[in-house]
Amino acid sequence: MATEHSKASARIMIAPAVFVLLVWMLVPLCMTLYFSFADYRPLRATFDAWIGFDNYVSFLTSDSFISSVIVTLQMVAGILVITIGGGIALALLLDQPMFGQGIVRILVIAPFFVMPTVSALVWKNMFFNADNGLFSYLWKFFGAQPYDFLSQAPLFSIIVIVAWQWLPFSTLILLTAVQSLSSEQLEAAEMDGAPGYSRFWYIILPHLSRAITVVILIQTIFLLSIFAEIFVTTNGAFGTRTLTYLVYQRVLESQNIGLGSAGGIVAVILANIVAIFLMRIVGKNLDT
């Protein structure tokens, strides 16, 4: 139905958005790619434009890379387990008839809107602190030794902080999915005498599977880039250095631009592997 005229205008209307995103994506990425093949250390005034794959080899074979990948995987997996498990439980709970449903919903969603630096600092000081943190009082109350979370269990502590921030996200999306489940189906199963857990296992969970996949993919993409929470709690120490953080340190702290850029490209490739799966699901949905 669209005329040639409106098609031409449409192209002009889309152009600015496409143009700025194209520049935004291509220019810096090409620069990173270029630096990743160079020996570039500004602090030592070293610049050698082409050293082949040396940066990639030394980045990929370094112990810090291997350990950063392990830390990243542990962190992402830990957060996903908590947010998906907790999210399903909370979504089913919030779907039940109750008084003050709206208020409970608001309480549950709130952490998502807290800025990362605030939540990291609040948890670090007011909960995890060995001298004055609330957990220390709790531990003492039960007669246990106060525990210095961020130095004794730093990875776990960061997982708790980030999971707290992301639990609302998974809960909200899973709740949306739960609410689209037809109650007739559940009632029929109930009348047929299906016990609670098999109703959950055979009806609810399969219905949620798509939403769960989406949550996993979206969270993974965001979680691969966790930064502020590490920055203000451990600054990458005590085995909490993720791939993102390692690249950040190589580039901005030790100013080894070549090596850091190679790391950046590696991070881009890893993120893209996850992104492809997400895009497929989103793309399929676009057709319907």
Add this chain to the structure above:
Amino acid sequence: MARAISPRKKMMWTVLAWFFGLLIFFPILWTFLTSFKAEAVAIADPPVWFFFDWTTENYTAVLGRSNYPLALMNSIVIAVGSTLLGIIIAVPAAWAMAFVPGRRTKDVLMWMLSTKMLPAVGVLYPLVLIAKYFNVMDSRILLVVILMLINLPIIVWMLYTYFREIPGEILEAARMDGASLRNEIIYVLTPMAVPGIASTILLNIILAWNEAFWTIILTTVSAAPLTKFISSFSAPEGLFYAKLSAASIMAIAPILVMGWFSQKQLVRGLTFGAVK
């Protein structure tokens, strides 16, 4: 849901849900309470709950610190500025894709989305370099532009899903009546699109307000928003819990309120329509 529910069961769910709701909300509640305590009370052992001398001295103290008002102003300028700039670029694009879809519309949308998945560290140094080259390090304009670019795919995507729900027949009717493209947008589409645009703005202000990678790395003082300002508390001196709490509450309160209003849009905006 027409099922009859026994009051006892409903009561049980209520208690359970409120318990977990309050548990999850607790860190925010505790920060709120602590922000009204004197510093010595804030670290009292055992912890004090509600019965203390409520004071607003922490808020006065934080607001009196030289750079808090500046950080607040920076946050507002950066979040609102980047969102509005994004809207200006995204509205025409989303409109065109929703109402004059071409063969490649879907590809363009998917490609835009893929830029959102680019990890920030992949472009870290070039951006620092570009910012230094144009002499815009630690400036608001730099962050307005960068946060706009980061959120542009979400803005386009959300607007697109809203615009697609507007029935095309109305536009056709307007076209039959001889409305020009410009008039069509201004008089027909815009009034219908306002709710969608408003919730897109809301969600993106929230996302920009809380962005904590580029804001931390690309600012020092003069353009530092609240994310950066708060992170300066990570190496504190002396008693500071109550002041940290006050600063935190002020940083999150406006967004918390906006967030509660935009919870429905949140699902739509962050899943790119994959969950409805």
